[in-house]
Amino acid sequence: MLKLKAKSLKIEAGKAIVILHRDDAEELSVHMSDRVLISCGKKSITAILDLSDDGIGKGHIGLFDEARKDIGAKEGSIVKVKVAEKPASVQFIKKKLDGSELNSKEMEAIVKDVVNENLSDVELSTFVAASYIRGYSMNETAALTNAIVNIGEHIDFGDHVVDKHCIGGVAANRTTMLVVPIVASAGLKMPKTSSRSITSPAGTADTMEVLCPVNHSVKKIQSIVKSSGGCIVWTGAVNLAPADDKIIRVRHPLSLDPQGMLLASIMAKKKSVGSDYVVIDIPVGKGAKIGDINTGKDLAHKFIELGDKIGIKVDCIVTDGSAPIGNGIGPALEAKDVLNALKGEGSKELVDKSCDIAGKLFEMVGKAKEGKGREMAIEILRSGKADKKMREIIKAQGGNPKIKPDDIKIGPEKVDVKSKGTGKIKHIDNKTISRIAKTAGAPKDKSAGIYKYVNVGQEVHIGDVLYTIYAKSKEKLKEALEIASKTPGVDLGGVILEEIE
Secondary structure (H helix, E strand, O other): OEEEEEEEOOOOOOOOEEEEEHHHHHHHOOOOOOEEEEEEOOEEEEEEEEEEOOOOOOOEEEEOHHHHHHHOOOOOOEEEEEEOOOOHHHHHHHHHHOOOOOOHHHHHHHHHHHHOOOOOHHHHHHHHHHHHHHOOOHHHHHHHHHHHHHHOOOOOOOOOEEEEEEOOOOOOOOOHHHHHHHHHHOOOEEEEEEOOOOOOOOOHHHHHOOOOOOOOOHHHHHHHHHHHOEEEEEHHHOOOOHHHHHHHHHHHHHOOOOHHHHHHHHHHHHHHOOOOEEEEEEEEOOOOOEOOHHHHHHHHHHHHHHHHHHOOEEEEEEEEOOOOOOOEEOHHHHHHHHHHHHOOOOOHHHHHHHHHHHHHHHHHHOOOOOOOHHHHHHHHHHHOHHHHHHHHHHHHOOOOOOOOHHHOOOOOEEEEEEOOOOEEEEEEOHHHHHHHHHHOOOOOOOOOEEEEOOOOOOEEOOOOEEEEEEEOOHHHHHHHHHHHOOOOOOEEOOEEEEEOO
């Protein structure tokens, strides 16, 4: 054991990390990323070790804010330091890396250590990599799902709670903002927790935030659902699945998306809000996350099987993900699109897909006979009930229920991207379109993005406007236009034509 003087670094690290001079570390026989038990007075914690040659002097210990606060140390306080044992979950991670199957207790131990920040970045990254390389059995996937749920918060909305989820990869796919009011209009409970953008120009929470606040406490969410039947709130505002959020932060920069983790990530959040019936939207096609129909169907079977294991009735729809679903791409433009669609105007693709999903939920819960759910959803939308319900939800979440599409501000700088050829539109690339919208400033700047005027199969001529780019500044607009103009000829900014001679 060493007794060292505390030095406050006045920096947040996101977890308990301390720094020792290399000479002190050598005396203690510890190395970079090892764990040390630190204590000050009666408080003690386990921290991850970093090393310094000259930033931290010998006889001192550098404390990042989390570690300093946890042990109540002040500048110059005496901190006792000794070697700490590695958590048992490190051995379980190695077991997975070796190709063995983890049981529920082992998976829960790993998840607990993820949440409690007991794993180093290397160990957590190894867990994700091992899951990607070795894959999961369905029992492991169910074990991970239940572990994530058990360690986070739960929200009880009673019985017959419905939900939906899209695995992503498609621009302007704001079906949630139509499905929730359609379904809630029929008397069902749909407490939808949605994410913000990770790699796209907008997440559902980003778009809903244009219309009303989405950061609400558990108590407030329960109140909103009780009064309105549904909500569309940000998942990150509540502690539903903290382990999943931490794992995602590792998966994203590594571009690793282990299928077992994908399934567990989605279904854990559904179970956390007590969902009884869930429809999973699996977009398939060129440019989508899933490239072919067979892979999409296989994933659908696994969602259904996992649902059976954790007590949720799941159905899946494999949809066309080869092009953006709505017209607006970017929070404000997507919000305008949604309000128009609720009035029976705007994107036909967005309305059709939303009614397919809502109809499937109606059939699952027995509100409609098999094959008749879509008709019920269309009728609710045409009647104006869904629009009225959406405004009720907006008001309950603290927004203006009288908001109109034209009230939503969009970027003051704009430019039309026009066709340089004549032909039928063969493909609209999600990735390119999303990249242009993000370069224009979305989602950070909610007013930025793209509004498209064309769809796959439509005939266009030279000079026809394909879409308009909106931005807050001329500089952002110029950068976005440069991307749209990079490929000359008939392949322009993600819109690919099949030329007509």
